[in-house]
Amino acid sequence: MADITVTVSDDHLASIDEVAEVLRDNGMHVGQVHAALGVISGSVPDDRRQSLEAVDGVEAVEEENTFQLPPPSSPIQ
Amino acid sequence: MTLSRLNNRENSVMIPGSSESVDAGNGVTGAGAGETTGRYVVVFADEDGEAAHVAALRASGLANVASSNDFDAQALDVTQTQDADGVFFSELGVAVVTAEPSQLSSLQSSDRGGILAVEPELVFHVLSQPRGRDYMLGYRDGVTDLCERLAPSGGVDAAAAGTTSFQDTAQFTWGLQATAVSTSSRSGRGVKLAVLDTGFDLNHPDFVGRSITAQSFIPGETPQDGHGHGTHCIGTSCGPKTPVGTRRYGIAYDADIFVGKVLNNQGSGTDTNILAGINWAVANRCQVLSMSLGADVRQVSQRYERVGRRALAAGSLIIAAAGNNAHRSVGDPGFVGIPANSQSIMAVAAVDEQLAVANFSARSNPVRGGQIDVAGPGVRVYSSWLMPQRYNRISGTSMATPHASGVAALLCEATGNVAGQLWSTLTQQAQRLPLPSVDVGAGLVQAPQ
Numbered sequence: 001m002a003d004i005t006v007t008v009s010d011d012h013l014a015s016i017d018e019v020a021e022v023l024r025d026n027g028m029h030v031g032q033v034h035a036a037l038g039v040i041s042g043s044v045p046d047d048r049r050q051s052l053e054a055v056d057g058v059e060a061v062e063e064e065n066t067f068q069l070p071p072p073s074s075p076i077q
Numbered sequence: 078m079t080l081s082r083l084n085n086r087e088n089s090v091m092i093p094g095s096s097e098s099v100d101a102g103n104g105v106t107g108a109g110a111g112e113t114t115g116r117y118v119v120v121f122a123d124e125d126g127e128a129a130h131v132a133a134l135r136a137s138g139l140a141n142v143a144s145s146n147d148f149d150a151q152a153l154d155v156t157q158t159q160d161a162d163g164v165f166f167s168e169l170g171v172a173v174v175t176a177e178p179s180q181l182s183s184l185q186s187s188d189r190g191g192i193l194a195v196e197p198e199l200v201f202h203v204l205s206q207p208r209g210r211d212y213m214l215g216y217r218d219g220v221t222d223l224c225e226r227l228a229p230s231g232g233v234d235a236a237a238a239g240t241t242s243f244q245d246t247a248q249f250t251w252g253l254q255a256t257a258v259s260t261s262s263r264s265g266r267g268v269k270l271a272v273l274d275t276g277f278d279l280n281h282p283d284f285v286g287r288s289i290t291a292q293s294f295i296p297g298e299t300p301q302d303g304h305g306h307g308t309h310c311i312g313t314s315c316g317p318k319t320p321v322g323t324r325r326y327g328i329a330y331d332a333d334i335f336v337g338k339v340l341n342n343q344g345s346g347t348d349t350n351i352l353a354g355i356n357w358a359v360a361n362r363c364q365v366l367s368m369s370l371g372a373d374v375r376q377v378s379q380r381y382e383r384v385g386r387r388a389l390a391a392g393s394l395i396i397a398a399a400g401n402n403a404h405r406s407v408g409d410p411g412f413v414g415i416p417a418n419s420q421s422i423m424a425v426a427a428v429d430e431q432l433a434v435a436n437f438s439a440r441s442n443p444v445r446g447g448q449i450d451v452a453g454p455g456v457r458v459y460s461s462w463l464m465p466q467r468y469n470r471i472s473g474t475s476m477a478t479p480h481a482s483g484v485a486a487l488l489c490e491a492t493g494n495v496a497g498q499l500w501s502t503l504t505q506q507a508q509r510l511p512l513p514s515v516d517v518g519a520g521l522v523q524a525p526q
Contacts, residue, residue, distance in 0.1 A: 003347070003348075003349065005348050005349075005352065005380045007379050007380045007383050007384075013387075031349065032349070032352075032353060034352055034353065034355075034356040035356075036356050036359045036360045036387070036391065037352065037355060037356050037359065037383075037384045037387050037388070038383060038384075038387055039352055039356075039380055039383070039384060041348070041349045041352060041353070059379065059383065060379035060380065060383075062378060062379060062380055064347050064348045064349060065347065065348050065372045065374065065378070065415060066345060066346070066347050066372070067340065067345065067346050067347070067351065067370045067371065067372050068344060068345045068372075069275070069304065069306050069340060069344030069345070069370070069475075070344065071344070072304050072305045072306070072344075072463075074471075075471055075472060076401055076437050076471070076472050076473050077306055077309070077369075077401075077471050077472070077473035077475040077476065
């Protein structure tokens with residue numbers, strides 16, 4: 001299972017909820033639909049990931065990054 | 078897992094738990110060009126599968142390639158791969174190889190298997206300061222303070238006086254002088270400025286009476302800052318005009334502050350947290366989004382590229398830190414990472430009091446959009462911190478970024494420009510510096526007068 005972000009293409013922004021439904025049908029656990037940005041966050045079993053990339057209106061499926069600041073005591077932040 | 082819609086202006090949603098992964102980005106820094114291992118790192122495009130990647134390596138004469146897929150849970154046993162020509166990390170799409178010169182040139186010219194880059198493997202060190210540096214900096218600050226008390230400079234602009242060296246005065250931080258905020262008539266009034274970071278110390282006395290909208294996107298944590306980083310960034314971008322008992326350190330003192338907590342109290346956050354914060358700020362029509370965060374990843378992330386573009390279309394300009402992965406004193410200029418390496422997101426470098434590039438400030442990354450756009454004061458920056466400490470002086474492109482976003486808020490107020498137009502105004506009005514554009518972009522941001 002991988003945490004992912006799905007980027008929806010410009011021509012499917014208006015129908016992002018429908019795209020999310022199809023993603024769910026293809027095995028994605030949909031966490032949030034960010035309609036203002038056209039991205040959908042969630043997770044997917046490793047063997048279902050490729051099927052998400054083929055969904056109409058999906059521009060990219062990317063794994064989640066982690067961002068980490070230095071500790072508060074660090075002189076460089 | 079429930080579905081949460083985040084398209085309404087007032088909506089804000091707690092994010093379901095997401096798995097935390099160990100960070101391998103910040104906290105380590107590449108060493109100089111001389112400190113390589115003799116091996117090479119081959120970076121593959123994501124589109125092709127592992128089979129194509131391994132085939133490309135073998136086509137270049139590297140017959141004996143081990144893959145992390147061969148080991149349980151991808152926990153590669155280094156001792157078992159010592160005799161291999163190379164090791165392929167399937168999750169990363171990266172291989173580390175030992176190659177003869179002929180094999181190396183074959184790899185570099187290969188059009189097979191989606192090879193994006195072949196780079197010398199660097200020796201990495203945990204980021205640390207030379208011993209005694211803190212003591213010397215403290216000593217110097219003490220001398221500077223003594224000079225100021227005995228012979229106050231009264232906020233005289235050092236550049237105007239013929240020298241290029243700024244210092245904090247009793248009235249202003251050096252950064253506010255260098256960016257001409259100290260003489261600006263603008264306050265950021267009517268501008269919504271979002272800082273997506275570790276939250277904010279909502280009990281800080283310097284911000285009593287301010288318009289603050291705070292929202293946490295970290296499960297189980299309130300917007301209250303438990304780190305200090307977010308409070309420092311908000312201090313620089315939005316701090317008060319006349320703080321009691323200290324110099325002015327804040328820029329857009331009349332802006333509406335939007336606090337989006339996207340990094341937890343340990344300073345860690347994921348795309349899920351950050352995208353939720355961006356969505357919230359854009360939906361709330363914030364004209365400026367300040368993001369002093371990044372991951373040391375060269376490749377552009379499609380999601381941040383698209384998100385930046387869509388934010389611009391909605392009237393929101395995202396300004397992000399270039400990154401602290403340079404170590405220029407030993408010849409490593411670093412590179413702009415995610416998300417600042419997106420074409421649709423501004424990247425801010427850091428300069429010091431002499432307007433020289435900071436040792437840690439990352440250089441433009443050759444990927445499209447990976448360039449530095451502007452520079453801001455980012456060395457020994459004095460700003461607000463968690464109570465009871467109240468103030469702190471720290472360095473970083475994280476500190477340069479809120480200088481740029483605060484100045485952007487003043488320019489937004491002065492011109493009415495937003496999004497791409499505001500971006501243009503920031504770069505057009507920047508003070509050119511006699512430094513490579515790959516290091517400082519269009520130069521040092523300048524406030525409207």
